[in-house]
Amino acid sequence: MMNGIALIIACALAVGLGALLILFWAIESGQYDDLEGDAMRILIEDSSDRDAKK
Amino acid sequence: MGAVKAEARTLTDLTSFVQHNAGGSARFEVQVKGARCAGCIAKIESGVKAIPGVTEVRLNLSTGKLHVAWHGASVAPRAILERVRDLGYEAQPFDAGETLNESEREGRFLLRCLALAGFGTVFVMGLTDGIWYGGIDLSPALRQAFFWLAAAVAIPATLYAGRPFFLSAARALSRRTTNMDVTIGAALILALGLSLYETVVGAEQTYFDAAIMLAFLLLIGRYLDYRLRDKAQGAARHLLAMQSQLARRVRADGAVETVAARDIAPGDRLLLASGDRVPVTARLEEGATEADVSLVTGESLPAEITAGMKLEAGTVIVGQGVTLLALARADQSLVADLARLLEAGRQRRSLYVRLADRAAKLYVPGIIILAMVVFAGWMAAGADFAHATTYAIAVLIITCPCALGLAVPAVQVVATGRLFARGLLVKSGDALERLAEIDTVIFDKTGTLTRGSLTLNNREALPPGVLERAARLARASQHPLARALTAEAGMGPVAVGVREVTGAGLEVEEGGSLRRLGSAAWCGAAGGSGSELWYREGNAEPVHFDFRDGLRPDAPAMIAALRARGLRIEMLTGDNEGTAAAIAAEAGVDAWHARVGPAEKVARLEGLRAEGCKVLMVGDGLNDAAAMALAHVSIAPGNAAEVSQLASDMVLRSEQLIGVAEAYEVARKARRLVLENFALATLYNLVAIPLAATGLILPVIAAATMASSSLLVSLNSLRLARP
Structure with a gap:
């Protein structure tokens, strides 16, 4: 049983750290810099917004 | 304000705003004003993208910054500026330099801290709290292993995520003052230290979860506060951009070159x-x-x-x-004088002690004394040194101002969000606190209580068709009266071949007769003076257009609402007594002063301040900026001069004045909610402190009460969102 717990804890830690790293990457790549703009962009209805996101 | 220093470098033309990267790509930043919606984003981005050569366009709606990139030297920065202006937005080149990321970096840093603290809280609570809830009986060795694992996560996470508090506390201590962050930093370090000690000696309880959760909850407040400040800084960014205004200089050889204003x-x-x-x-x-x-x-x-x-x-x-x-030089000109004045006003205002800091002044020494009393009490009661220290530290951790740290930012974010939706931009959180304290309101007349633009007064009295025929001439001119006439007539054609004679008026040969629009003398009429235009076709009788600067429609309602709150209301204007009396009567203001220049406005403000009045100044012109910087708090209408918008604490985005009264209501409600939040936090402490001081509190109770008091404070703040 103790082995099971150790495994679960290790998995939880790995998954949590992985998610954290992905979030850090997202923050660094500027995805949280313009929350208002991103909320508005969803309303733009043509292909140019896909180009602009490059 | 590193931006100002960056601006000091000499710029000769627009190309120096362009940043060239290795590989031949170039970047150009433009500060865009007026973009607010998805349509604006699409319009600007596709418009600029259509310039040949441009590879990348991105508008940041939160900061108003347009980022443009291209390869090679094929794109003229001027073309980009002109394209944005043609689309109907104000645009200024922005010196990206070092300023670009200062605020963005802070935001990203806080977000990283928040994420790490959140992860740490969940993980550590999962490890340690399960033990206290019971259910499984762990052997002491296994429990200790769990605590070590918790330590391995909680200590680095708290030290990293707690940096905003540690840095702020260090700054305060180096200035030999204290603030809330000193207590927070001390509580975080002591909680970690105590827990590590307990883990080493194999005790049954640790405070790892309390420490990391404390950091998490406080960071929420800190991030909300940052978002608020970031919005306010957008306005300051615009002034920086404005200082990079351009001018056309005639060289000795007669050629014309474009230079930055500060190089004149x-x-x-x-x-x-x-x-x-x-x-x-x-x-x-x-x-x-x-x-x-x-x-x-x-x-x-x-x-x-x-x-x-x-x-x-x-x-x-x-x-x-x-x-x-x-x-x-530009730095000796009027605008620069005003900028200096504004800076002085800003510095004076930074002396304003925010509510939270006033609370901290009482709170910080209070709980340190309390902790020492607890320690002394246990020692006197015969406890050993280790136990007495543990209880004293438990008091510090439990009283750490978690709810206090959230109480103010949560309310202010909700309040500014609500005002923003109603067309009012609040530039700083403490502006709301200051607004709640006012007892006197001073209004400027022109452009504030009135529209600031002329409207036709005798439209009904005009012969039919005359307005449209006169507008054909008026559309050819930039003169304010001509523009006012155009605005009345609406869209339409322009007469061909209109001549403009400065100081007199316009004329055109059309329909077989000479048509003239302009002053009374120009049209051969016996007219008065001031806001009027005359129009004459051939030898026909001249037609009179009477203009005046009308009151904004909701001004009387706004004044009445403020008066109902018991505020003293005054109007100051540079205009003559007759106009001032008429407008004051119409608006419902009974105290007014006419022929008041900028210097007298400042003197009046200083006089009121000496009497101990806390003044709200509402004004729009450059001539009001000095008085606004001096006032306790200030509001500018959206059509105000940029400098006045910058000098003010709040800017109305719509034409409606009623926002002033609404802002006051919201500010008062916000203040009441903040005080309620303080009361809730105090209540929590009254329950928790005796438990901690007597050693009865369990870490799980500490964690639960901390979270629930923060939740309670947040929910209470949300009440403000309801109308």
């Missing part, structure tokens, strides 16, 4: 077209024109400028284009 030296000859803003104090050498001086004096009618007259920076040429002789 006295003696330079500047070329200004109709519609251009005078960049520095300058003199008109020859010829004549008309200028809109409303930003400088508040006078809504254009002034006639003849050779030899001096023009202040900020004046807008509305007559024909002229060549001016620069008399001063």
Whole structure:
């Protein structure tokens, strides 16, 4: 049983750290810099917004 | 404000705003004003993208910054600026330099801290709290292993995520003062240290979860506060961009070059077209024109400028284009004087002690004394040193101002969000606190209580069709009266071949007769003076157009609402007594002063301050900026001069004045909620402190009460979102 717990804890830690790293990457790549703009962009209805996101 | 220093580097033309990267790509940043919606994003981005050569366009709606990139030297930065302006938005080149990321970096840093603290909280609570809830009986060895694992996560996570508090506490201590962050930092370190000690000796309880959760909850408040400040800084960014205004200089050889305003030296000859803003104090050498001086004096009618007259920076040429002789450098001109004044006002205002800090002044020494009393009490009662220390530290951790750290930012974010939705931009959180304290309101007249633009007063009395025929001439001119006439008539055609005679009016040969629009003398009528236009076709009787600056429709309602709150209301204006009395009566203001210049406005503000009054100043012109910087708090209407918008704490985004009354209501409610939140936090402490001091509190209870008091405070703050 103790082995099971150790495994679960290790998995939880790995998954949590992985998610954290992905979030850090997202923050660094500027995805949280313009929350208002991103909320508005969803309303733009043509292909140019896909180009602009490059 | 590293941006100001970055701006000091000499710029000769627009190309120095362009940043070239290795590989031949170039970047250019433009500060765009007026973009607010998805349509704006699409319009600007696709418009700029259509310029040949541009590879990348991205508008940040939160900061108003447009980022443009291209390869090679094929794109002229001027073309980008002009394209954005053609689309109907104000645009200024922005010196990206070092300023670019200062605020963005802070936001990203806080977000990283918040994420790490959140992860740490969940993980550590999962490890340690399960033990206290019972259910499984762990052997002491296994429990200790769990605690070590918790330590391995909680200690690095708390030290990293707690940096905003540690840094702020260190700054305060180095200035030999204390703030809330000193307590927070101490509580975090002591909680970690105590827990590590307990883990080493194999005790049954640790505070790892409390420490990391404390950091998490406080970071939420800190991030909300940052978002608020970031929005406010957008306005400051616009001023920086404005200082990079451009001018056209005539060289000795007669060629015209584009220079930055701050590179203009006295003696330079500047070329200004109709519609251009005078960049520095300058003199008109020859010829004549008309200028809109409303930003400088508040006078809504254009002034006639003849050779030899001096023009202040900020004046807008509305007559024909002229060549001016620069008399001063940009940093010695009126706008720069005002900027310095604003800085002085800002510094004075930074002395304002925010509510949370006032609370901290009582709170910090209070709980340190309490902790020492607990320690002394246990020692006196015969406890050993280790136990007495543990209980004292438990008091510090439990009283750490978690709810207090959330109480103010949560309320202010909700309050500014609500006001923003109603068209009012609040530039700082403490502006709301200051607004709640006012007892006197001072209004400027022109452009604040009134629209600041002229409207036709005798439309009904006009012969049919005359307005439309006169507008055909008026559309050819930039003159404020002509524009007012155009605005009345709406869209329509322009007459061909209109001549404009400065100081007189317009004329055109059409329909077999000479048609004239302009002053009474120009049309051969016996007229009065001031806001009127005359129109004459051939030898027909001249038609009279009477203009006046009308009151904003909701001004009386706004004044009545403020008066109902028991505020003293006054109006100051540079205009004459007759107009002032009429407008004051219409608006419902009974205390007013006419013919008040900028200096007298400042004197009046200082007088009121000496009496101990806390004044809200509502004004729009450059002439109000000094008084606004001096007031306890200030509001500018959206049509105000940029400098006044910057000097003010809040900016109305719509034409409606009622926002002033609403802002006051919300500010008062926000203050009440903050105090309620403080009361809730105190209540929590009253329950928790005796438990901690007597050693009865369990870490799980500490964690639960901490979280629930924060939740309670947040929910209480949300009540403000309801109308």
